[in-house]
Amino acid sequence: MRAQASHRRLLGLLRKEWLQVLRDPSSIAIAFVLPVGLLLLFGYGVSLDARNLRIGLVIEQPSAEASDLVSGFRQSVYFEPRFFDSRQAARSALAQHAIDGFIVLPADFARRLQAADEVPAQAIVNGVDANSARLLSAYVQGVWSTWLQRELATRSSGPSEPVAAETRIWFNPELRSRNYLVPGLLVVNMTLVGALLTALVMAREWERGTLEALLVTPVTLREILLGKLLPYFALGMGGMALSVLMALTLFQVPLRGSFWVLVACSMLFLLAALGMGLLISIVTRNQFVAGMIALVTTFLPAFLLSGFLFDINSMPVVVQAITHLIAARYFVAILQTLFLAGDVWSLILPNAAALAIMAILFLGLSRRLLRKRLE
Missing domain, CATH: 3.40.1710.10 (abc type-2 transporter like domain)
Incomplete structure (x- = not known):
């Protein structure tokens, strides 16, 4: 009976959050429209290749x-x-x-x-x-x-050199920077949905005073967190599916690894991003501050320090050490491996383990800090 009541409360919270998402067009835009725009911009407008x-x-x-x-x-x-x-x-x-x-x-x-x-x-x-x-x-x-x-x-009948060098380029033989940029851009898209949107969730409840109304109900903290996270988890995976579809069909980026490994690793990264966004939201209690902190701590590092645009090995040693604290670094390595090289488990498993640890850490801290603040 108690489990059935908990199930009904959770469904009610999910319905409430979905209605909030549908009433706020910016959430749909960040989850689906913005990723499409970024993919088109980077896929067609940005290139690391030098031509003409x-x-x-x-x-x-x-x-x-x-x-x-x-x-x-x-x-x-x-x-x-x-x-x-x-x-x-x-x-x-x-x-x-x-x-x-x-x-x-x-x-x-x-x-x-x-x-x-x-x-x-x-x-x-x-x-x-x-x-x-x-x-x-x-x-x-x-x-x-x-x-x-x-x-x-043309000057002699024999070979011009005793040894002829023959170059072979692995993993990206066409030397298309698009094959390198698009997988990394998927990380940026998921960071937008996972961290930026969820950073505003709890802060919005605190600002509007609706969280206090929830606390006087039989709803548990676990149900509140699930009710906040599951809709944005679905939005994030939906945006990821759309981005992967565009990468494979529109930009012709090869996917040499397992699709299901890609899905599993995407879930791990999205959970880590959701946990970090939720943690920021719980700590700040202010939408503007939460949004700024999310941009500085998640979105910008995903661009600059994840290996998406700049080689991590070329960075100073101190900055290289800092990149180990950024979840996007591990997901970029996984995506580039899956798309361009295949199922290289010696690279995939350690990075996936790091994402799992971060997801557990951020979600656990979110649960703990929410309880402390409410008590």
């Missing part, structure tokens, strides 16, 4: 060899060649950011190439943006190496 790099070409003396090398830059999808009459003109264009770098083929380019006693060309790159400079240098080196091998092969 503006490269200047200075040919001091036209020759067959120089024309052949220039054709390599013209045919490459990475370059947008622009021609200059002199080094000074190219240097001026580089200073004005009209080009990203330039290559000088001197008047004796063909002779020095035949002599092979020194490098017959010069490449100058704008190093203001270090990442773009490295990519530009690597692409120039790639075009040069490909052309040089072809040039040497």
